[in-house]
Amino acid sequence: MAGPEFLALDEVEYGRVDQVSPQIRRVIAENPSKFTYRGTGTYLVGRGDVVVIDPGPRLESHRRALEQALDGERVRAILVTHCHADHSPLSTWLRDVSGAPTIAFGPHPRPDPAVVADVPADELEPASDAGDRADAGAPAGVVIEESTDHDFRPTDAVVDGDVVVSGRGLTITAVHTPGHTSNHTCWAFAEEETLFTGDHVMGWSTTVVSPPDGDMAAYFASLRGVADRDDRVLWPTHGPCRTDGRRYVESLLVHREEREAAIVRALAAGPTTVPAIVEVLYADVRRELHKPARRSVWAHLVKLVAEGRAAVEAGGPARLTSVYTAV
Numbered sequence: 572m573a574g575p576e577f578l579a580l581d582e583v584e585y586g587r588v589d590q591v592s593p594q595i596r597r598v599i600a601e602n603p604s605k606f607t608y609r610g611t612g613t614y615l616v617g618r619g620d621v622v623v624i625d626p627g628p629r630l631e632s633h634r635r636a637l638e639q640a641l642d643g644e645r646v647r648a649i650l651v652t653h654c655h656a657d658h659s660p661l662s663t664w665l666r667d668v669s670g671a672p673t674i675a676f677g678p679h680p681r682p683d684p685a686v687v688a689d690v691p692a693d694e695l696e697p698a699s700d701a702g703d704r705a706d707a708g709a710p711a712g713v714v715i716e717e718s719t720d721h722d723f724r725p726t727d728a729v730v731d732g733d734v735v736v737s738g739r740g741l742t743i744t745a746v747h748t749p750g751h752t753s754n755h756t757c758w759a760f761a762e763e764e765t766l767f768t769g770d771h772v773m774g775w776s777t778t779v780v781s782p783p784d785g786d787m788a789a790y791f792a793s794l795r796g797v798a799d800r801d802d803r804v805l806w807p808t809h810g811p812c813r814t815d816g817r818r819y820v821e822s823l824l825v826h827r828e829e830r831e832a833a834i835v836r837a838l839a840a841g842p843t844t845v846p847a848i849v850e851v852l853y854a855d856v857r858r859e860l861h862k863p864a865r866r867s868v869w870a871h872l873v874k875l876v877a878e879g880r881a882a883v884e885a886g887g888p889a890r891l892t893s894v895y896t897a898v
């Protein structure tokens with residue numbers, strides 16, 4: 572079956588303020604890469620009294636663009652979907668100059684050192700679901716990897732369902748969507764029936780789910796949650812909006828289920844490893860993308876072991892270096 576239908580974002584002018592809906596403006600940072608596509612989209616919601624979503628990377632040109640865009644306006648709140656380096660770092664600057672609170676699920680948790688210690692040093696770079704992105708047309712250019720902003724501490728930590736902004740025509744609610752990261756949160760803007768989806772649902776590509784913080788089981792559940800919300804528009808941090816949210820998110824779920832089924836079939840042929848499974852599943856994908864693909868396969872195996880649908884041959888936690896068997 573055909574995979575998810577990805578959309579391209581053409582015509583990007585970095586630093587320009589684009590009015591993308593009656594109440595939403597977007598400024599794109601010049602940090603294109605295989606993780607960020609054309610760059611980070613920072614959203615400004617409202618006029619006069621403004622809510623800023625994902626201020627973006629520590630990039631002087633983007634900071635200046637936001638400064639200009641916000642000139643004469645009052646920042647009510649700074650919302651952060653998660654603390655990857657292309658999303659949260661400028662929130663500290665914006666908090667300092669505006670006095671507005673930074674609101675997020677919480678800081679990035681420190682991963683289990685036992686699991687991380689087991690990952691070979693040359694595998695520690697961030698992962699991407701590269702097999703799916705190989706033909707997504709990510710532009711060559713500045714590469715800012717999807718590293719983590721461990722310094723980020725929100726002034727206000729929220730949980731799922733918290734109304735974080737209300738009044739003066741803006742109602743925004745936290746929708747906790749763990750998976751890409753454990754603290755990932757989407758923001759629902761009621762007046763426009765819009766969900767700001769961060770990296771949880773992206774229009775142009777599948778999402779990176781990389782253990783130990785990335786969690787495939789949580790990601791499946793969070794995708795289901797977004798499909799069932801039926802928002803009119805999804806605005807991801809990277810790439811174009813989606814107005815076919817339910818259908819698109821359902822196709823992402825099917826895509827992951829198919830990949831998972833292929834992994835289960837690979838296990839049925841005998842004990843195997845993450846790299847061996849990648850050799851089979853990503854046979855038609857460029858070899859330099861195999862390493863990031865391992866993180867995705869590992870994430871599926873962690874889920875399968877937790878569900879009792881696969882086992883670690885030697886027992887213990889499901890690791891990148893484990894030998895896996897069918898059950």
Ligand SMILES: [Zn+2]
Nearest residue numbers: 655717751770
């Ligand atoms: Zn991210």
